[in-house]
Amino acid sequence: MDLNHLHIGVDDIEVSRAFYEQLGFREHVWHGDAMFMRNDDGFDLALAPHGRGVMPEWFHVGCRLDTPDEVRALQRVLADRVSARGDEPDFVWFRATDPDGYQLEIYWERERGLTL
Numbered sequence: 001m002d003l004n005h006l007h008i009g010v011d012d013i014e015v016s017r018a019f020y021e022q023l024g025f026r027e028h029v030w031h032g033d034a035m036f037m038r039n040d041d042g043f044d045l046a047l048a049p050h051g052r053g054v055m056p057e058w059f060h061v062g063c064r065l066d067t068p069d070e071v072r073a074l075q076r077v078l079a080d081r082v083s084a085r086g087d088e089p090d091f092v093w094f095r096a097t098d099p100d101g102y103q104l105e106i107y108w109e110r111e112r113g114l115t116l
Contacts, residue, residue, distance in 0.1 A: 004043060006061060007034070008102060009050020015099045016047050022077055023063070023104075060095065060103035068092040068108045075106070 010016040013035055017027065025037035025045055034048035065071050071092045075082060078096045083103070085094035093107035 005036070005046060006044075007046035007048065008100070010047045010100045011050075012099065013047050013049070019098050020045060020047075023074075055102070060105045062105045062107065065106060065108050071106055071108045 017035065017037065020037055024039045026039075028036045028038040028044065030036070031046075032048075034046045037045045037047065039045075065074070068087075071094065072087070075085060075094045075096075078094075081096040081098070083095045083097055086092070090110040091107065092109075093105060095103050095105050097103055
């Protein structure tokens with residue numbers, strides 16, 4: 001069984017839509033007041049008006065990319081939202097904050113037994 005969607009509360013759906021479009025999501029369908037965006041892998045991200053509380057500091061959503069260069073390129077695109085980063089031979093990552101304060105961790109890690 002694969003995780004196939006995440007539903008988050010946002011302050012402004014249009015602002016959040018613009019942010020997540022930079023990550024490869026596109027509007028897919030509306031269900032009531034929630035907009036579902038979908039990426040090329042078929043993962044759905046639902047954006048809905050919310051009454052969210054404070055999220056724990058450790059909470060984040062992770063997105064694994066195929067190469068370290070893809071991580072570095074996206075980090076440049078989101079540079080004004082990057083809150084932390086690391087660039088090691090086996091693990092390249094950064095965290096970016098979306099318009100509503102959710103932390104996204106974008107990363108690549110070397111698979112065991114593989115070399116680049």
